[in-house]
Amino acid sequence: xxxxxxxxxxxxxxxxxxxxxxxxxxxxxxxxxxxxxxxxxxxxxxxxxxxxxxxxxxxxxxxxxxxxxxxxxxxxxxxxxxxxxxxxxxxxxxxxxxxxxxxxxxxxxxxxxxxxxxxxxxxxxxxxxxxxxxxxxxxxxxxxxxxxxxxxxxxxxxxxxxxxxxxxxxxxxxxxxxxxxxxxxxxxxxxxxxxxxxxxxxxxxxxxxxxxxxxxxxxxxxxxxxxxxxxxxxxxxxxxxxxxxxxxxxxxxxxxxxxxxxxxxxxxxxxxxxxxxxxxxxxxxxxxxxxxxxxxxxxxxxxxxxxxxxxxxxxxxxxxxxxxxxxxxxxxxxxxxxxxxxxxxxxxxxxxxxxxxxxxxxxxxxxxxxxxxxxxxxxxxxxxxxxxxxxxxxxxxxxxxxxxxxxxxxxxxxxxxxxxxxxxxxxxxxxxxxxxxxxxxxxxxxxxxxx
Numbered sequence: 001x002x003x004x005x006x007x008x009x010x011x012x013x014x015x016x017x018x019x020x021x022x023x024x025x026x027x028x029x030x031x032x033x034x035x036x037x038x039x040x041x042x043x044x045x046x047x048x049x050x051x052x053x054x055x056x057x058x059x060x061x062x063x064x065x066x067x068x069x070x071x072x073x074x075x076x077x078x079x080x081x082x083x084x085x086x087x088x089x090x091x092x093x094x095x096x097x098x099x100x101x102x103x104x105x106x107x108x109x110x111x112x113x114x115x116x117x118x119x120x121x122x123x124x125x126x127x128x129x130x131x132x133x134x135x136x137x138x139x140x141x142x143x144x145x146x147x148x149x150x151x152x153x154x155x156x157x158x159x160x161x162x163x164x165x166x167x168x169x170x171x172x173x174x175x176x177x178x179x180x181x182x183x184x185x186x187x188x189x190x191x192x193x194x195x196x197x198x199x200x201x202x203x204x205x206x207x208x209x210x211x212x213x214x215x216x217x218x219x220x221x222x223x224x225x226x227x228x229x230x231x232x233x234x235x236x237x238x239x240x241x242x243x244x245x246x247x248x249x250x251x252x253x254x255x256x257x258x259x260x261x262x263x264x265x266x267x268x269x270x271x272x273x274x275x276x277x278x279x280x281x282x283x284x285x286x287x288x289x290x291x292x293x294x295x296x297x298x299x300x301x302x303x304x305x306x307x308x309x310x311x312x313x314x315x316x317x318x319x320x321x322x323x324x325x326x327x328x329x330x331x332x333x334x335x336x337x338x339x340x341x342x343x344x345x346x347x348x349x350x351x352x353x354x355x356x357x358x359x360x361x362x363x364x365x366x367x368x369x370x371x372x373x374x375x376x377x378x379x380x381x382x383x384x385x386x387x388x389x390x391x392x393x394x395x396x397x398x399x400x401x402x403x404x405x406x407x408x409x410x411x412x413x414x415x416x417x418x419x420x421x422x423x424x425x426x427x428x429x430x431x432x433x434x435x436x437x438x439x440x441x442x443x444x445x446x447x448x449x450x451x
Contacts, residue, residue, distance in 0.1 A: 027237045030154050033227050037150045040228025044146060047139035054135040058128035064121045067113035067290075076104040081305075101305040106297030115316065116288040120279055127275045134268050141261040146226070147437050151428055153223040158240040159421040160216035166417060167209040170410040174198075174205035177406065181399055194399040201403050205410075242371060242420050245427060247361045252434050256353050260435040263349055270342045277335040284328055286320040356433035364430055367423040374416045381409040 028036070038044060082099040114121065181198035184190035224234045257263065292314045300309040388405035391397045431437045 026232060027235045028227075029237045030151070033150050033154050033223070033234075033236070034147060036227045036229065037146050038143065041142075041146050043142045044139065047135070047142050051132065051135040051139060054128070054132040058125070058132055061121070061125045061128040064114065064124065067111050069109065069111050071107070071109045073107040074105070078102050078104065097302040098305045099302060100299035103306075104297075104299050105308075106295065108293060108295040110293040111291070113290045114287065115290050116286075118282045118285045118287070120282050120287075123275050123279050123282075127272055127279075130268055130272050130275070134265055134272070137261050137265050137268070141265070144261065144432075144435065144437065148428065148432055149226045150223075151437065152425070153219065153226045154236050155240060155421065155424050155428075156219045157216070157223050157234075157236045158238070159417060159424075160212065160219045161235070162240060162417050162420075163414065164209070164212045164216055166410070166413045167205070167212045169413070170406070171202075171205045171209050173406050173410070174202040177399070177402060178202045190399065197399055197403055201406070240420055240424060242423065244368060245364055245423075247364060247430070249358060249361050252357050252361070252430070253354050255436065256357060256434045257350060260349075260353060262435075263346065263353075266342060266346050266349065270339055270346070273335050273339045273342065277332055277339075280328055280331045280335060284321055284324070286318055289317045289319070291315050291317055353433065357430065360426065360430035360433045364423070364426040367419065367426040371416070371419040371423050374412065374419045378409070378412040378416050381405070381412040385409045 078100065081102060083097060085097070087093065178198040178201070181190055181195050185192065185195040220234055223236070224230050224232050227234065292312070294310065294312045296308055296310045298308050299305045301307060385405040385408070388397060388402050392399065392402040427439070428437075431439050
């Protein structure tokens with residue numbers, strides 16, 4: 001089998017494989033990928049459970065205001081009971097007195113209710129509600145992280161597909177050049193060296209296409225993983241389009257400081273510590289509890305031990321802690337130190353956000369400049385190839401010059417795609433620094449409501 005025939009066979013297989021592979025996959029839009037990920041991601045499910053846990057704890061705190069009721073009953077069988085008899089009345093009839101009943105039965109219902117706690121219960125309720133808010137913010141934070149993963153995976157699939165298309169075009173060029181060179185070689189108008197160069201170019205083109213197909217397959221595997229449909233063959237509808245981005249650094253920094261969820265969570269945690277400090281201080285203050293009970297029992301009257309007698313009582317209990325060895329004071333100081341630590345952490349995060357946004361904005365501007373530069377280089381390389389093809393057909397240049405022009409154009413086309421992908425990733429990095437993926441139309445409108 002000739003070299004040309006071998007190339008034809010491998011090229012045909014690869015050129016047919018890529019479209020077939022794309023057709024056999026389930027095509028999703030970026031919006032559908034995000035919604036699938038939101039539905040199936042285990043971290044988001046855990047966050048939903050954490051919200052439910054926080055809500056249950058808040059309900060427990062609310063219910064501390066309610067009275068607690070306890071009921072209990074007992075039955076005792078005595079083998080013997082003490083008794084005595086004394087004469088009673090004018091006739092001196094003997095009257096027996098029993099100390100209890102053989103079958104002792106009693107029941108009791110008691111109630112306790114906090115009357116005054118110096119606001120401890122109210123503060124605990126506020127803390128529980130803060131924990132609910134923190135859990136919800138944490139859920140949104142995880143949703144943003146999932147969005148980042150999905151968007152990067154989706155755009156990786158799109159760019160990999162474009163790379164396949166660019167390499168297929170280069171394979172077509174290499175095939176045409178090899179076919180023309182072999183004809184010229186057979187007619188004696190081309191040296192064997194030119195034929196070998198064309199064969200090397202064709203082999204390299206097929207290898208690059210093969211690498212592009214493998215890279216695409218890896219991208220789809222990762223996409224299926226982050227979407228929650230691992231094992232399925234997925235692809236992305238649409239194409240990666242360059243959109244110029246405007247950057248107002250100061251505005252983005254202000255926006256990030258106002259809406260970054262990690263900052264919001266940190267601020268709520270500081271408030272939570274302040275509430276905890278209030279509760280700790282109030283543990284040394286008195287508390288007042290209301291008490292009430294109602295009981296029924298037999299064996300109470302020595303004259304009629306089998307009869308049931310009821311009774312009730314009501315009162316208040318005052319509890320006043322006098323001395324705890326200074327433990328409460330140290331706990332308060334510990335909480336205050338934690339608050340100071342959180343304040344320093346907040347300041348550090350704000351400074352980091354500013355640096356991240358400035359760096360990401362600079363990277364985005366550089367990526368945009370590089371994209372336009374590569375576009376211009378691509379136009380020049382395309383024009384150079386057209387000129388080289390004409391001169392080669394006229395016999396004015398060698399096949400080496402033609403191959404060099406083809407390789408320059410192929411490399412330029414790939415560089416344009418790399419610049420486009422770099423520009424998109426730079427947008428994602430800036431969105432992550434700001435904490436908002438609705439910037440620059442990277443995420444479809446309406447999907448952010450799933451946060």
